[in-house]
Amino acid sequence: MLENYFSVLIFILIGVAMGVAPLVLGRLVAPHRPDKEKNSPYECGFDAFEDARLPFDVRFYLVALLFIIFDLETAFFFPWAVVLDKIGWFGFGAMMIFLGLLVIGFIYEWKKGALEWE
Amino acid sequence: MLDAIVALIIILIKIIVIVVPLLGAVAYLTLAERKVIGFMQGRIGPNRVNILGLRGMGQPIADGLKLVFKEIIVPSEANSYLFIIAPIVTIAPALAAWAVIPFNHGWVLANVNAGVLFVFALSSLGVYGILIAGWASNSKYAFFGALRSAAQVVSYEIAMGFALVVVLIAARSSNLQDIILAQQGGLWHWYWLPLLPMFVVFWIAGVAETNRLPFDMAEGEAEIVAGFHVEYSGISFAIFFLAEYANMILIAALTSIFFFGGWLSPFEGIPVLGTLFGWVPGIIWFLAKTAFFSVLFIWLRATFPRYRYDQIMRLGWKVLIPVTIVWIVVTSLAVELHVGPWFS
Numbered sequence: 348m349l350e351n352y353f354s355v356l357i358f359i360l361i362g363v364a365m366g367v368a369p370l371v372l373g374r375l376v377a378p379h380r381p382d383k384e385k386n387s388p389y390e391c392g393f394d395a396f397e398d399a400r401l402p403f404d405v406r407f408y409l410v411a412l413l414f415i416i417f418d419l420e421t422a423f424f425f426p427w428a429v430v431l432d433k434i435g436w437f438g439f440g441a442m443m444i445f446l447g448l449l450v451i452g453f454i455y456e457w458k459k460g461a462l463e464w465e
Numbered sequence: 466m467l468d469a470i471v472a473l474i475i476i477l478i479k480i481i482v483i484v485v486p487l488l489g490a491v492a493y494l495t496l497a498e499r500k501v502i503g504f505m506q507g508r509i510g511p512n513r514v515n516i517l518g519l520r521g522m523g524q525p526i527a528d529g530l531k532l533v534f535k536e537i538i539v540p541s542e543a544n545s546y547l548f549i550i551a552p553i554v555t556i557a558p559a560l561a562a563w564a565v566i567p568f569n570h571g572w573v574l575a576n577v578n579a580g581v582l583f584v585f586a587l588s589s590l591g592v593y594g595i596l597i598a599g600w601a602s603n604s605k606y607a608f609f610g611a612l613r614s615a616a617q618v619v620s621y622e623i624a625m626g627f628a629l630v631v632v633l634i635a636a637r638s639s640n641l642q643d644i645i646l647a648q649q650g651g652l653w654h655w656y657w658l659p660l661l662p663m664f665v666v667f668w669i670a671g672v673a674e675t676n677r678l679p680f681d682m683a684e685g686e687a688e689i690v691a692g693f694h695v696e697y698s699g700i701s702f703a704i705f706f707l708a709e710y711a712n713m714i715l716i717a718a719l720t721s722i723f724f725f726g727g728w729l730s731p732f733e734g735i736p737v738l739g740t741l742f743g744w745v746p747g748i749i750w751f752l753a754k755t756a757f758f759s760v761l762f763i764w765l766r767a768t769f770p771r772y773r774y775d776q777i778m779r780l781g782w783k784v785l786i787p788v789t790i791v792w793i794v795v796t797s798l799a800v801e802l803h804v805g806p807w808f809s
Contacts, residue, residue: 351575354476355564355583358574361480362560365488366553366704369533373700378536386541388604389695398542400603407616410778414619417786421626424793425582428633431800439801443794450790462782464775 409461420449479574483563491710492525498763499524505767528703535699540602543696547601552697552704555594558587559711566718567642569728569747580641581629584719588625588674591712592618595676595693598705602696610692613682613774618674620781625670627789628663632723634796635660635808645727650806651734655726659799659807662792664724666785668758671716673781675709677762679769680777717758718751725754 427434427442456462496511500521503510514523539545565580567573577583592615599611633639635656636647648655657664673680684692694705721727728747732738772780800808 350472351577354479355561355575355577357473357476358480358564359557359561361477361484362557363553365484365560366556369700369704370537370549370552373533373535373537377534377699380536381538381541383541385538388540388542388602389690390605398603400600400608401605403608403612407612410616410620414623417623418619418626421623421630424627424630425633425639428630428797429637429639431634431797432637436801439797442797446790446793453786453790457783462778464778 406464413456413461416452476574480564483574484560487560487563487711487714488707490714491707492529494710494714494759495528495706496521496524497760498766501760501763502767505764532700532703537701538696538698540604540696542603544601544603547597548696549701551594551598551601552701552708553594554597555591556704556708556711558590559708559715562587562715565641566715566722567645567727568751570642572748573642576640576642578638578640581633581639581644584641584715585626585629588712588715589622591674591708594705594708598697599693602693604696606690606695607693610682610684610695614676614693617680617682617774617777617781618676620778621670621673621785624666624781624785624789625674627786627793628667628670629723631660631663631789631792631796632656634793634800637800641722641727645722645729648726649729649733651739652731654806655724655729656807657724659805660724660792660796662788664720666789667723668720668761669780670785671720672762672765673777675712675716675762677709677713678766679772681771682774682777713762714755714759717762718755720758721751721754727751727754 423445424442427438431438500510510521511524512520514521514527516522539548562584564575565573565577565583567576595614595618596611599607599609599614602608632644636644638644638647676682676684682692684694694702697705728751730739730742730745730747730750732742796808799805802808
């Protein structure tokens with residue numbers, strides 16, 4: 348089993364190499380003549396007015412937070428799903444209570460308007 | 466020591482056997498996209514770079530060569546370290562996810578029991594590349610593209626995760642080979658039929674995850690020019706492009722594994738057709754299904770107008786997630802009650 352994960356690790360390293368190699372090649376064979384205008388951030392031909400790291404809408408944070416909660420729920424579901432036929436009605440009932448709590452939270456979010464984008 | 470080296474070399478050869486055809490498929494998917502959309506719009510598509518008289522067949526090679534010889538521009542305002550890292554972070558998971566994809570019975574590099582989790586984890590890692598690229602560029606368009614894309618990808622990640630949970634409930638395993646073997650018995654035993662809503666959810670979420678039209682708010686060339694990779698040039702842009710297409714093929718392969726029986730023949734168990742097509746190797750079926758779903762991506766792009774951002778978020782949160790939650794209950798009930806030919 349561990350051997351299998353070793354080949355996964357090798358594959359990830361190969362994936363990284365597939366990203367690094369073209370960049371190195373490009374740096375070697377492509378011209379490299381930077382100048383001030385070329386290296387300025389793109390803003391439709393204007394000089395950039397200000398730094399691009401502006402404050403942004405708090406809803407992006409909200410989505411990220413909701414994502415963490417729901418993704419954690421998904422992580423709880425994975426092991427349960429695999430053994431469902433072995434744990435029978437007790438396991439089913441326990442997870443349905445959990446899912447019920449999740450749905451109550453989801454309805455609360457929805458009513459509070461956390462999912463609105465207008 | 467010698468054994469270890471031999472084992473390592475065998476693993477490397479296997480990886481090359483997967484990666485090289487994959488990169489070829491990626492290159493020619495870009496050509497296929499231009500050709501198919503061209504034909505759908507009554508044009509010919511690329512037809513100048515010929516190989517053996519086949520018009521346009523050399524186009525991906527010509528594109529690749531052109532991009533290698535273009536200057537890699539690192540903007541002066543950018544965080545140059547993160548700026549260089551971003552394309553690597555994008556392509557590595559897009560390729561590495563193929564480690565657990567079974568191409569035929571037993572033809573898999575890493576036959577791991579947590580295969581679904583591994584694929585799910587790596588497909589989530591892709592969003593880091595987009596975020597890092599958008600942040601490091603220090604350009605407003607790139608920043609907006611990255612923000613939108615991150616929010617969109619994480620929203621659809623949830624629907625996709627729940628859809629996968631339903632597949633696991635049905636297959637009772639998270640090993641990709643076991644999931645395919647659980648679907649044995651011909652066309653009507655594949656999970657697209659009992660899990661039809663989940664197939665639709667998975668597919669829509671897959672299109673949104675790869676930032677493809679009609680959900681390509683991350684790029685949206687009409688409003689934020691190219692989104693997160695607006696500052697990238699030459700080969701560093703090409704790496705993002707390759708990663709996007711590798712992810713498309715990955716989603717197509719996963720759809721055929723989870724819902725369309727992977728390498729299984731569609732004619733299994735049908736009297737005459739079953740024997741007639743019995744000789745076809747499994748990998749042909751797998752590749753045919755994957756190719757079909759890859760073309761479906763292109764077809765969607767040529768057919769649908771782009772969604773508005775609030776519509777995308779509403780579809781993800783208010784339609785797909787409730788549907789998946791309902792179907793988790795339905796499927797787990799069906800498994801507990803041993804319903805029909807699928808869950809007995």
